[in-house]
Amino acid sequence: MKINRCCKVWFAAVVALMLVLPGFAACAKEAPPPTLTEPGEKVREILYWHNTDLSGPAAGTCTPASAGLIDILRYVNDIQGGIPVKGGKIKIKNVEHDGGYNVDKEIAGYRRAVDMGAWFILTHNTAFATAVYPEIAKNKIIMVASPNPAFIFGENKEWFIGAWPTQRDMIDLPLKWWYDNEFKDKGKRAPIIGSIATDNEFGWMGVYGLKYICEREGYKLGPLTYCSPAPVDVKSQILTLKGANVDVVAGTQIDYGWIAIARSAHELGFDKQLLGYFCCLPYPTIKAMGPGGVGTLSIDPSVDWASSAPGVQLIKDVNLKLYGAGVEAKHVMYKVTFTYMFAMLEAIRKAGEDIYIDDITVEDIKDALSTKITGYDPGGAGAPVSLSSGERRLWAGAWVVRVNDKGAYDYVSDLMYNNPFSAAEKNLKMYESRP
Amino acid sequence: MLPNGVLADTYEEDKALIRTKAQWGILIGAIVFFYVIPPSVLSGSWISVMNRWGITIIAALGLQLLTGYAGQISIGHSAFIAVGAYTSAILTTRLGFPIWASLPLSALSAGMIGIIFGLPSLRVKGFYLIMSTLAAQFIIMYIVTHIGLTGVQSGISAPRPSLGNINFDTDRSFYLITITMLIICTYMAVNISRSKPGRAFVAIRDNDLAAEVMGISLLRYKLLAFFIGCFFAGIAGALTAHWIGHVSPERFSLLQSLWFLGYIIVGGMGNIAGVFFGATLIIGLTEWLSLGLQNISMSYPHAALWVAPFVNILFAVIIILFLIFEPKGLAHRWHITKANYRLWPFAY
Numbered sequence: 001m002k003i004n005r006c007c008k009v010w011f012a013a014v015v016a017l018m019l020v021l022p023g024f025a026a027c028a029k030e031a032p033p034p035t036l037t038e039p040g041e042k043v044r045e046i047l048y049w050h051n052t053d054l055s056g057p058a059a060g061t062c063t064p065a066s067a068g069l070i071d072i073l074r075y076v077n078d079i080q081g082g083i084p085v086k087g088g089k090i091k092i093k094n095v096e097h098d099g100g101y102n103v104d105k106e107i108a109g110y111r112r113a114v115d116m117g118a119w120f121i122l123t124h125n126t127a128f129a130t131a132v133y134p135e136i137a138k139n140k141i142i143m144v145a146s147p148n149p150a151f152i153f154g155e156n157k158e159w160f161i162g163a164w165p166t167q168r169d170m171i172d173l174p175l176k177w178w179y180d181n182e183f184k185d186k187g188k189r190a191p192i193i194g195s196i197a198t199d200n201e202f203g204w205m206g207v208y209g210l211k212y213i214c215e216r217e218g219y220k221l222g223p224l225t226y227c228s229p230a231p232v233d234v235k236s237q238i239l240t241l242k243g244a245n246v247d248v249v250a251g252t253q254i255d256y257g258w259i260a261i262a263r264s265a266h267e268l269g270f271d272k273q274l275l276g277y278f279c280c281l282p283y284p285t286i287k288a289m290g291p292g293g294v295g296t297l298s299i300d301p302s303v304d305w306a307s308s309a310p311g312v313q314l315i316k317d318v319n320l321k322l323y324g325a326g327v328e329a330k331h332v333m334y335k336v337t338f339t340y341m342f343a344m345l346e347a348i349r350k351a352g353e354d355i356y357i358d359d360i361t362v363e364d365i366k367d368a369l370s371t372k373i374t375g376y377d378p379g380g381a382g383a384p385v386s387l388s389s390g391e392r393r394l395w396a397g398a399w400v401v402r403v404n405d406k407g408a409y410d411y412v413s414d415l416m417y418n419n420p421f422s423a424a425e426k427n428l429k430m431y432e433s434r435p
Numbered sequence: 436m437l438p439n440g441v442l443a444d445t446y447e448e449d450k451a452l453i454r455t456k457a458q459w460g461i462l463i464g465a466i467v468f469f470y471v472i473p474p475s476v477l478s479g480s481w482i483s484v485m486n487r488w489g490i491t492i493i494a495a496l497g498l499q500l501l502t503g504y505a506g507q508i509s510i511g512h513s514a515f516i517a518v519g520a521y522t523s524a525i526l527t528t529r530l531g532f533p534i535w536a537s538l539p540l541s542a543l544s545a546g547m548i549g550i551i552f553g554l555p556s557l558r559v560k561g562f563y564l565i566m567s568t569l570a571a572q573f574i575i576m577y578i579v580t581h582i583g584l585t586g587v588q589s590g591i592s593a594p595r596p597s598l599g600n601i602n603f604d605t606d607r608s609f610y611l612i613t614i615t616m617l618i619i620c621t622y623m624a625v626n627i628s629r630s631k632p633g634r635a636f637v638a639i640r641d642n643d644l645a646a647e648v649m650g651i652s653l654l655r656y657k658l659l660a661f662f663i664g665c666f667f668a669g670i671a672g673a674l675t676a677h678w679i680g681h682v683s684p685e686r687f688s689l690l691q692s693l694w695f696l697g698y699i700i701v702g703g704m705g706n707i708a709g710v711f712f713g714a715t716l717i718i719g720l721t722e723w724l725s726l727g728l729q730n731i732s733m734s735y736p737h738a739a740l741w742v743a744p745f746v747n748i749l750f751a752v753i754i755i756l757f758l759i760f761e762p763k764g765l766a767h768r769w770h771i772t773k774a775n776y777r778l779w780p781f782a783y
Contacts, residue, residue, distance in 0.1 A: 054739070054740055054743030054744065055743045055744045055746065055747045059744070063740055066736075066740055067737070067740060070736040070737060070740075073736075074736075093733065094732070094733075094736060095729055095733055096732035096736060096739045096740070096743075097725070097728075097729055097732075098725070098728055098739075098743040098746065100747070102690075103683075103686050104487065104686065104691075105721070105725065107483075107679065108480070108483060108484060108487065108722065108725070109725065109729075111479060111480040111483035111484075111606070112480040112726075112729070114479060114480070115478050115479045115480040127683055127686075128685075130589070130590055130681070130683055131590070131679060131681050131685075131686075134592060134680060134681060135680070150589055199580065200684070200685050201590075201684075204587070428589065431587070431589045432583055432586050432587060432589050433583040433587055434580065434581050434582075434583070434587050435587075
C-alpha cells in the first residue's frame with residue numbers, strides 16, 4: 001500500500017491528539033464544591049483508591065459499584081462537608097482506576113495508589129486481591145474486597161474488610177431457601193448440586209464453599225464444571241450437568257458468565273434452578289441473560305429499593321440532591337457499595353472522636369474497624385454490622401432474591417443470616433489444592 | 436550500515452558488536468543512565484512500571500528469537516513464563532533453594548518444556564503450529580491449576596532476593612536486578628541472532644526446505660529455537676515471581692501471550708531493537724492512558740465511568756494506525772532514521 005505524505009501527517013496528528021487528550025482532560029479541574037466547614041475548622045483529605053473494571057468482563061457489575069462509591073463520597077464531601085472528627089472534617093478523595101479485570105494493570109495501579117498514599121483500596125478482582133494481600137500491612141493500606149478465607153483468616157486480616165458477601169454465602173443462602181421452599185417437600189431425597197464456576201481464584205472460592213455446604217447439609221455433589229471469566233458459550237458444561245441430572249446449578253460467575261449460562265441453558269432447554277453469585281443481578285445483565293435467566297436465585301445484601309428504611313431513603317435523598325430529577329431504582333451493586341460505606345465512614349468518625357484531625361493515621365482507622373463497629377445499624381439498609389479482629393465481613397446476612405421476567409428481581413425471603421465458618425473452612429491449607 | 440569512513444580492517448573488527456568509539460560511548464552512557472537515573476528520579480509506581488517493562492522485554496526477546504528470527508509462531512508464551520515463575524517459586528519456597536540458583540533452573544525448566552511443545556514444529560508450521568502452541572498454553576495452565584504444589588487457589592509466594600547483606604526487597608532495589616538481567620539477556624539475544632544458530636533460524640524462517648537442503652538440521656535448530664525462546668520466558672517468569680512476591684495463574688493468560696506477539700509485531704519482527712520499541716510503546720501507552728483516566732476520575736468522577744471503555748478503543752486505534760503506517764515495525768523507522776543520519780548530507 002502506497003501511503004502518501006498527507007496520510008502520514010494525519011496519522012501523526014491523530015496519534016498526537018490521542019496522546020495529549022487525557023493530559024488536557026486532567027488539567028481541567030472541576031469547580032471546587034462549597035466549603036461547609038466552620039471558621040478555624042481544619043479539613044484533611046484522605047485517598048480512597050477504587051480498583052474497578054470499567055472496560056472489561058466485570059464492567060456490568062463494577063460500573064454501578066463505582067457510581068455508588070462516587071455518589072456517597074460526593075454526599076460526604078460536598079453535602080456534609082466531610083466526616084466530623086476532632087478539630088475538623090475529613091474529606092475522602094476518590095480515584096477510579098480501570099484495571100479492566102487484568103491483574104498486571106491492577107497491580108500497576110496498586111503501586112500508584114501506594115505512591116499517592118492511599119488509605120483504602122477497594123477491589124472486585126479476587127486474583128488481584130490475592131496477589132497484593134501479602135503487602136497490605138507493609139504498605140499500610142486497608143483492603144476492601146470480596147472476602148475469601150485467606151483474607152478473613154489470614155495474617156493481614158486486620159487490614160482487610162470484606163465488602164461483599166463471601167462466594168460461599170452467596171451460594172449458601174439461596175440454596176438453603178430453595179431447598180426449604182421448593183425442594184424439600186417434593187424432592188424426598190437429597191438434591192444433586194452441580195456447579196459452573198469461573199476457572200480462577202474467584203470461581204474456585206465458590207466451589208470450595210459449595211463442597212463444604214454439601215458436606216454440611218448432606219446434599220449430593222454433582223459435576224463441578226468450569227469456564228473462562230468471559231465465556232460466550234457454556235453448552236458443554238450445561239450438557240455435562242444435564243447428563244448428571246442435577247437439581248440445581250450453583251454459579252460463581254461475573255456478568256459474562258451468567259449471560260452465557262442463562263443463554264446456553266435456554267438454548268438447550270435446561271430448566272433446572274440456577275443460583276449463586278450476585279453478578280447476575282445488574283439490570284443490563286438480567287436483560288442480556290434473557291428468558292434463560294428468569295427464575296435465577298441470588299442474594300441482595302441490601303434491602304429492597306421500595307423499603308422505607310432510613311438507609312435507602314438516604315440513597316434516594318442523595319440522588320435527588322445530586323441529580324435533581326426523579327430517582328430510578330438502583331440495583332444491587334450501587335446499593336451495596338453505597339451502604340457498605342456507612343460502616344467505613346462510621347469507623348473514620350469514631351477513629352477521630354479522640355484523636356486530633358492532624359494526628360489520625362490509617363492505623364487508627366484500621367483499629368476502629370476492629371474495635372469500634374459493634375452492632376452498627378446501616379440505617380436498616382442491611383444486617384447490623386459487627387466487626388472484630390476475627391470478623392471482617394461487613395455483611396452478616398442477606399435477602400434471597402429471584403430474577404423476574406420484567407428485567408429486575410424480587411425479594412423472596414426475609415433477612416437471612418450467614419452460617420458461621422467451620423474449622424475446616426478456616427484451615428487455609430485446604431485452599432492450596434484444587435477444589 | 437556503519438557511519439561514513441568506518442571500515443573494518445580485521446575479521447575481529449568486522450565481527451565486533453560495538454565498532455566505534457561513539458557506539459561505546461552511547462552504550463556506556465545508556466547503561467549508566469538506566470542504572471542511575473530511574474532509581475533516583477522515578478517514584479515507586481514508575482519504578483514498578485520499569486520493572487514490568489524490563490521483564491516484559493526479556494520475555495519478548497525470547498519470542499523474538501523464536502518467532503521473529505526462526506519463524507516458529509508461538510501463542511503460548513505466557514504459559515512458558517508461568518513455568519519459570521512457578522518453578523522458581525516452588526524451588527525457593529518449598530525446597531529452600533537460593534534465588535540465584537532457582538533463576539537459571541527456572542529458565543532451564545521452561546526451555547525443556549519448550550522443547551517438548553516445540554516437537555510438533557518438526558511436522559507442522561503456520562496456523563497448525565499456532566494451534567500446537569495454543570495447546571501448550573492450555574495444557575501448562577491446566578497442570579498449574581490442578582496440582583497442589585502450585586498452591587492453586589492461594590497461589591504460591593516467592594521471596595524477594597538478597598545477596599549477602601543486601602536485600603532486594605523493594606521495587607527500587609529489585610529494579611537493579613531487572614536491569615542487570617535485561618542487559619545480560621539483550622547481549623545474549625543479540626549474539627545469538629548473529630551466531631550460526633541465529634543465521635540458521637533466519638534460513639529456516641525464510642524457507643525451511645531450502646535451509647534443509649543447505650545442510651541445516653531442522654530438528655536441531657527448530658528445537659533449539661524453542662529452547663532459547665522459552666529459556667528467556669523462564670527467566671522473565673522467575674523475575675516476575677520474585678518481583679511481585681506471589682504467583683497465581685491469573686497472570687499467565689492467553690491474552691497475555693497474544694500481547695507478547697503484539698510487542699514484537701509493533702516493534703518489528705526479526706529485530707532485537709524492535710522488542711524494545713514495541714514494549715516501550717505498548718507499556719508506555721497503557722500507562723499513559725491509565726494515568727489520563729485516573730486524572731479524569733479525580734476531576735470528573737462520573738465522566739471516568741463512560742470514558743473508560745473508550746480508552747481501550749483509543750488504544751486499539753493507535754495500535755492499528757501503527758500497523759497500517761509502520762507495517763515493518765518501529766525498528767524499521769529507527770533504521771531509516773539512522774541510515775539518513777549516517778548518509779547525511781547525501782541522499783543515498
